Amino acid sequence: MKKLEKSDCRFPSTLKEALELLANESTRGRLLAGGSDLMVQWAAGMEPPPRVISIKGLKELQGIKEDDGAVVIGAGVTHAHIRSSKPVQKHLPALAAAAATVGGPQIQALGTIGGNVANASPAGDLAPALLITGGEAVVASRTGERTIPLTKFFLAYRRIDLKPDEMIVRFVLPKRAAGEIEVFRKLGTRAAQAISKVMCAARFSVKAGSFETCAVALGSVGPTTVRLPKLEEWIIGKSASEETLAEVEKRASDEVSPIDDIRSTAEYRKWVSGRLVRFLLES
């Protein structure tokens, strides 16, 4: 921790000022928002960067807004704000549920949606609920903005499509359509303060007894959070029957390739992925 006290930290008061600092190699630094991931990594002994730029409290990164088709969430919005936001609860209920499972209240008050995505842990709690919306991340640099579909944003383990002079500024998340259900479930050792073994979010609709739309995402089952495109394509038009659900369980399990780690085993994760997808699509 004493090492961290040797790092420089800048406190830009506007987004423009922060982007200026990022644009210049001599002032560029690691972005620090709520600190709920980075402060832990630094406490655990990871070498702190020589320069840090605090973006906590930047007004341009705050706020949850709603337009006709989408909910727009600033990158600096906390998990506590997301879980209690009426538009999120109504139009993106899986995201509200996911935000409520992050750590405990203390962590939810600190951690931000932008930080959760930027750290790109495969166990990032918000990612599955973000991916099923088919939404976009908007990133900014001094020269302008760029929009990236969230399904293409997570490149590899702890890596996103972000250049050194860019930062995430907001997320544009299409609302669920009328008749679409959204569900989220996180499996871990206890309800609070646990990193997931597997988590799943789904957005789907059933019309006249058959699946009409379906998006499914799983976290903690690979280097990044994943959608299940093969399953999603297969299920459209299938009847919401026991037979289909049994096949869903098998196909979901086959479509993921998890690993063994400290929290769980590949074998369990593969099996429970199938169970979890089935459970959510039954609801």
Added chain:
Amino acid sequence: MSNVKRTWNVNGEEKTLEFPPLRRLLDVIREDMRFTGCKEGCGEGECGACTVLLDGVPVTSCLVAAGQVPDGTQILTVEGLEKTEQGRVLQEAYVSAGASQCGFCIPGMLMASFALLSKNSRPTEEDILDAHGGNICRCTGYVKIIEAVRLAAQNWPRK
């Protein structure tokens, strides 16, 4: 690295301090201000023993870079509880319920309880569990802590 200067209201008193910007709020509270009621358990946001309230919101002070806490913030640590009627009601409820064993988690637990009851003085069981989900106790099994919060809610001074 050059220090930053911040002026906060801590437990009802104005304090101005200088420190390295990324010094943990926990260290500023314990070492610079000597409010040692605030405990360091895990140092990584898991246990909640270092919980303090920033403008009424509970945070784990081990994960907060002190420079990120803006001027004018109201900081409440366990030492500030006895200064208010609500705080005293909460303390008495923990004592009456026998909610403390080794006691190390209790300063953090009290802050979580205080934050909950200040916003919602008629909590459901689910509200209580959710509000204390970020605080770990390895002695009590939580039963008496939950009892203490219920008792404090019953006696909570309402305007």
